[in-house]
Amino acid sequence: MMFLQSDFNFLLNGCTSFKQIKQVHAQLLHRGLDQCCYLLAKLVRTLSKLGVPMDAYSRPVFERVTSPNPFLWTAMIRGYSLQDGCLSQSVGFYCRMRRAGSRPLSFTFSALFKTCGAVKEMGLGRQIHAQTILVGGFVSDLYVGNTLMDMYVKCGVLGCARRVFDEMPERDVVSWTELIVAHAKGGDMELAEDLFGELPVKDKVAWTAMVTGYAQNARPREALYIFERMKNAGVLTDEVTLISVISACAQLGVSRYANSVRVVAETSGFGACESVLVGSALVDMYSKCGSVDVAFEVFEKMKQRNVYSYSSMIAGFAMHGRAHAAIQLFHDMVKLEIKPNHVTFIGVLTACSHASLVEQGRQVFASMEKHYGVAPSVEHYTCIVDLLGRAGRLEEALKVIETMPMEPNGGVWGALLGACRRLKNPSIARHAANHLFELEPNAIGNYMLLSNIYASAGMWDGVSEVRKLMRERGLKKNLGYSWIEAENGEIHQFSSGDTIHPMYTEIKRALEDLLNRLKAHNGYLPKLDSVVYDLSDDEKKRLLMTHSEKLALVYGLITIDGGCTIKIMKNLRICEDCHVVMCGASKITGREIIIRDNMRFHHFCDGKCSCGDFW
DNA sequence: CTAGGGTTAG
Numbered sequence: 304m305m306f307l308q309s310d311f312n313f314l315l316n317g318c319t320s321f322k323q324i325k326q327v328h329a330q331l332l333h334r335g336l337d338q339c340c341y342l343l344a345k346l347v348r349t350l351s352k353l354g355v356p357m358d359a360y361s362r363p364v365f366e367r368v369t370s371p372n373p374f375l376w377t378a379m380i381r382g383y384s385l386q387d388g389c390l391s392q393s394v395g396f397y398c399r400m401r402r403a404g405s406r407p408l409s410f411t412f413s414a415l416f417k418t419c420g421a422v423k424e425m426g427l428g429r430q431i432h433a434q435t436i437l438v439g440g441f442v443s444d445l446y447v448g449n450t451l452m453d454m455y456v457k458c459g460v461l462g463c464a465r466r467v468f469d470e471m472p473e474r475d476v477v478s479w480t481e482l483i484v485a486h487a488k489g490g491d492m493e494l495a496e497d498l499f500g501e502l503p504v505k506d507k508v509a510w511t512a513m514v515t516g517y518a519q520n521a522r523p524r525e526a527l528y529i530f531e532r533m534k535n536a537g538v539l540t541d542e543v544t545l546i547s548v549i550s551a552c553a554q555l556g557v558s559r560y561a562n563s564v565r566v567v568a569e570t571s572g573f574g575a576c577e578s579v580l581v582g583s584a585l586v587d588m589y590s591k592c593g594s595v596d597v598a599f600e601v602f603e604k605m606k607q608r609n610v611y612s613y614s615s616m617i618a619g620f621a622m623h624g625r626a627h628a629a630i631q632l633f634h635d636m637v638k639l640e641i642k643p644n645h646v647t648f649i650g651v652l653t654a655c656s657h658a659s660l661v662e663q664g665r666q667v668f669a670s671m672e673k674h675y676g677v678a679p680s681v682e683h684y685t686c687i688v689d690l691l692g693r694a695g696r697l698e699e700a701l702k703v704i705e706t707m708p709m710e711p712n713g714g715v716w717g718a719l720l721g722a723c724r725r726l727k728n729p730s731i732a733r734h735a736a737n738h739l740f741e742l743e744p745n746a747i748g749n750y751m752l753l754s755n756i757y758a759s760a761g762m763w764d765g766v767s768e769v770r771k772l773m774r775e776r777g778l779k780k781n782l783g784y785s786w787i788e789a790e791n792g793e794i795h796q797f798s799s800g801d802t803i804h805p806m807y808t809e810i811k812r813a814l815e816d817l818l819n820r821l822k823a824h825n826g827y828l829p830k831l832d833s834v835v836y837d838l839s840d841d842e843k844k845r846l847l848m849t850h851s852e853k854l855a856l857v858y859g860l861i862t863i864d865g866g867c868t869i870k871i872m873k874n875l876r877i878c879e880d881c882h883v884v885m886c887g888a889s890k891i892t893g894r895e896i897i898i899r900d901n902m903r904f905h906h907f908c909d910g911k912c913s914c915g916d917f918w
Numbered sequence: 919c920t921a922g923g924g925t926t927a928g
Contacts, residue, residue: 410919449920480921543923614925649926682927717928820924
């Protein structure tokens with residue numbers, strides 16, 4: 304008998320299809336093992352792992368057993384808990400189990416908690432929590448405690464999770480990490496950092512949780528700092544860690560560090576060739592670092608590509624203004640039968656938008672649902688509004704907003720407002736802005752944009768009205784800043800009007816010199832309507848000179864080797880005056896300049912920008 | 919058995 308049991312155990316372990324399991328089960332019945340709970344539990348677990356619905360096979364098998372043991376009961380509970388929408392069956396089996404007088408196991412509870420967390424059924428979770436106390440012994444079980452914490456975290460009640468943590472008689476690194484992640488996801492990195500500091504033994508997952516926490520909270524520099532500490536602590540990197548680190552690099556846009564991360568990825572066996580995930584992340588990272596060609600190299604080297612890889616590359620081409628490459632890639636993926644998803648289409652539509660390919664964009668939009676089964680969402684409508692707006696068709700864009708099948712959100716109105724800035728149309732701008740002030744009362748950028756549009760139309764009453772509104776709502780202008788990677792990999796950040804940089808006087812002198820040369824050779828005149836304040840022309844000129852991207856540019860011109868491209872990152876949208884200066888600077892210095900603002904990339908080369916002065 | 923993960927839009 305024992306021999307047969309282990310035999311069947313082995314057979315079940317090797318099953319990879321429903322059919323095979325059925326064959327093994329038939330054998331089992333043949334040998335008279337239809338009441339062997341140990342093997343039946345295994346059978347149920349295997350079926351559930353393969354995704355066979357519980358009612359299809361496991362349930363009838365179970366119902367023929369006269370006295371199930373706790374393992375078989377638990378297999379049923381777990382099976383239903385893993386199946387979508389079967390929480391009630393799962394709980395039903397738990398109740399039957401209790402009525403039958405069977406004593407639950409620790410993983411009976413963990414299965415239930417897992418489902419409660421997945422469907423955010425906190426009420427039920429609490430009841431089962433009470434049960435664990437009632438049944439006794441389980442509250443102190445490490446594994447039960449961890450899954451219980453996880454349930455409370457998923458239900459969004461951090462306080463309860465914390466209480467469980469505090470009451471656990473022993474905790475392991477999983478318990479700590481659970482709590483760290485919970486706080487990180489809630490945006491409280493300070494608390495996460497405190498917990499991490501207290502954690503006695505930090506493993507790879509715990510370190511990664513910190514890296515990811517910073518990366519997802521838009522604090523890439525701290526993410527990279529933690530990653531450095533992790534490496535120094537001798538903890539090995541894996542695929543998951545890399546993805547977060549790569550995402551941090553993408554946010555920062557710093558190429559030297561990015562290159563070193565790529566080397567780490569390749570030497571740890573998770574390079575673009577081996578891992579689709581890392582590969583796709585690298586594609587995104589290089590695109591956002593301004594190196595769209597390197598991104599494409601990585602893309603081409605990848606052994607496998609999926610919808611993420613293609614979407615990332617398409618988006619990469621789009622943000623660099625390479626519309627045709629983006630569209631070509633889209634057709635390639637369709638030909639290879641990789642099904643595009645909603646993100647893919649955002650990339651394609653953005654590409655059309657940045658290249659003013661209105662008809663092309665419309666065709667893609669129309670085909671989304673018809674040919675690819677992707678229903679346009681509000682984000683896709685945003686792209687269309689942007690497409691029409693950039694092409695100067697404001698009325699049509701407005702019409703789209705008024706007739707779209709869902710409620711327009713801030714993104715949609717924002718796209719319209721953005722278009723009004725370039726086309727200098729204060730009346731539609733006001734209309735869009737009014738919606739935005741309702742939908743996003745605290746988004747400072749909208750106020751700045753409207754006042755910008757009023758300012759360039761000379762409508763100073765409008766400007767002061769907007770400023771009054773901002774004052775009433777307690778909003779302050781976002782400080783603009785730019786950063787640039789020095790030759791040694793250090794990041795130098797400049798704020799507008801910054802005087803604290805050690806090379807400040809040198810930078811200021813060089814900037815004056817550059818502007819004078821631009822005036823002499825290119826007939827440059829400061830674009831005074833880029834200034835939103837009603838100031839004298841001289842004051843406006845002075846203010847324009849302090850813009851952070853100009854400081855960063857000059858720092859780059861002075862310190863970065865002549866053959867290298869100057870790459871500058873900026874947190875806000877580049878202003879028109881700075882754009883003109885960058886064009887001119889690329890011409891008279893013969894240098895290639897790339898600026899990533901919060902919208903897209905600008906490649907300045909020989910006096911021209913890849914955005915075609917159209918952004 | 920429990921903890922960490924990818925692409926997007928103004």
